[in-house]
Amino acid sequence: MTNASSKQIHDTIRAVQWHGDHLRLLDQRLLPAEEKWLDCRDATAVTLAIKDLAVRGAPAIGIAAAWGVVLAAQQGEVLDQALAQLRAARPTAVNLMWALDRMKARIAAGADTAALEREAQAIQDEDLAANRHMGELGAALIVPGSSVMTHCNTGSLATSGYGTALGVIRAGVAAGRINQVYAGETRPWQQGARLTMWELVRDGIPAKLIADSAASHLMKAGEVKWVIVGADRIAANGDTANKIGTYQLAIAARHHGVKFMVVAPSSTVDMATVSGDDIEIELRDAAELLSVAGRRTVVEGAEAWNPVFDVTPASLIDAIVTERGVIEHPTTECMRAVFSE
Numbered sequence: 001m002t003n004a005s006s007k008q009i010h011d012t013i014r015a016v017q018w019h020g021d022h023l024r025l026l027d028q029r030l031l032p033a034e035e036k037w038l039d040c041r042d043a044t045a046v047t048l049a050i051k052d053l054a055v056r057g058a059p060a061i062g063i064a065a066a067w068g069v070v071l072a073a074q075q076g077e078v079l080d081q082a083l084a085q086l087r088a089a090r091p092t093a094v095n096l097m098w099a100l101d102r103m104k105a106r107i108a109a110g111a112d113t114a115a116l117e118r119e120a121q122a123i124q125d126e127d128l129a130a131n132r133h134m135g136e137l138g139a140a141l142i143v144p145g146s147s148v149m150t151h152c153n154t155g156s157l158a159t160s161g162y163g164t165a166l167g168v169i170r171a172g173v174a175a176g177r178i179n180q181v182y183a184g185e186t187r188p189w190q191q192g193a194r195l196t197m198w199e200l201v202r203d204g205i206p207a208k209l210i211a212d213s214a215a216s217h218l219m220k221a222g223e224v225k226w227v228i229v230g231a232d233r234i235a236a237n238g239d240t241a242n243k244i245g246t247y248q249l250a251i252a253a254r255h256h257g258v259k260f261m262v263v264a265p266s267s268t269v270d271m272a273t274v275s276g277d278d279i280e281i282e283l284r285d286a287a288e289l290l291s292v293a294g295r296r297t298v299v300e301g302a303e304a305w306n307p308v309f310d311v312t313p314a315s316l317i318d319a320i321v322t323e324r325g326v327i328e329h330p331t332t333e334c335m336r337a338v339f340s341e
């Protein structure tokens with residue numbers, strides 16, 4: 001214990017589990033009402049689970065896809081086809097393409113099914129190690145006793161475990177640096193309300209849910225010191241795609257003198273994408289906006305526009321935390337220094 005408000009964190013959730021001949025996923029569409037597991041036995045089932053958000057969060061998507069390739073190899077499927085269908089499941093989170101490229105390189109090198117299984121396990125294990133390291137690095141930036149705000153879900157559910165932004169929050173709470181968390185509900189899919197609050201309450205972390213639209217009001221009150229978010233793709237200049245609503249949080253944070261931290265493993269960094277303008281933003285079904293919990297809330301005949309990510313310019317980001325270190329005030333030059341192999 002480093003001070004009176006530090007806390008033991010248990011972090012017991014492992015939402016992506018390999019069971020030798022199938023991939024078991026904690027179905028995130030049903031949480032927190034139901035804790036139901038979904039067993040995927042081939043690459044098509046994994047592809048559907050990614051598309052339909054049974055598994056979501058950039059690192060978790062990549063890990064699930066890697067196991068999808070292992071299932072395809074076990075089933076004797078055409079691996080190029082399995083790779084292609086998994087790759088097309090969602091467009092924005094680059095961890096998906098990164099993990100599949102790793103599996104593809106092993107296939108090209110003649111790896112057998114057992115070797116592919118070892119590669120998928122390595123992808124999963126490396127993610128957990130990265131999250132724990134990022135947790136320490138990010139928490140060290142936070143003044144003890146701070147309140148912070150987060151958006152979407154970046155925790156154990158979105159990763160191999162522990163989390164990215166939520167990993168920093170877990171480490172910060174454990175070290176007594178964070179004593180209060182505010183989580184935006186993250187309309188329309190409510191990753192913050194349904195998933196982040198579930199994780200925070202399970203860990204006994206002091207947390208309050210806020211409507212997304214309450215964020216500026218909260219910041220104006222001087223309540224939060226940092227906004228801490230994850231990422232789906234970080235471009236070579238530091239521009240960061242993350243859950244819709246992140247960009248407006250960054251604008252509000254800068255306006256109110258609140259610091260803005262992006263936490264993501266290096267598998268989320270895409271040095272081949274020059275800037276955020278080149279990142280494909282996923283558009284999802286309007287039905288996600290027109291209904292709440294499956295019940296239509298908007299008049300029949302109404303239309304909706306549902307981009308599910310946005311891009312925060314690097315100029316609004318105070319720190320990008322990866323397992324390779326902290327980049328303050330990111331620019332292409334400092335990104336290159338860390339991420340160009």
Ligand SMILES: CSC[C@@H](O)[C@@H](O)C(=O)COP(=O)(O)O
Binds near residue numbers: 242
């Ligand atoms: C560690 S998860 C980082 C991001 O993937 C997360 O913030 C996010 O935007 C998730 O979006 P989702 O649509 O739920 O997959």
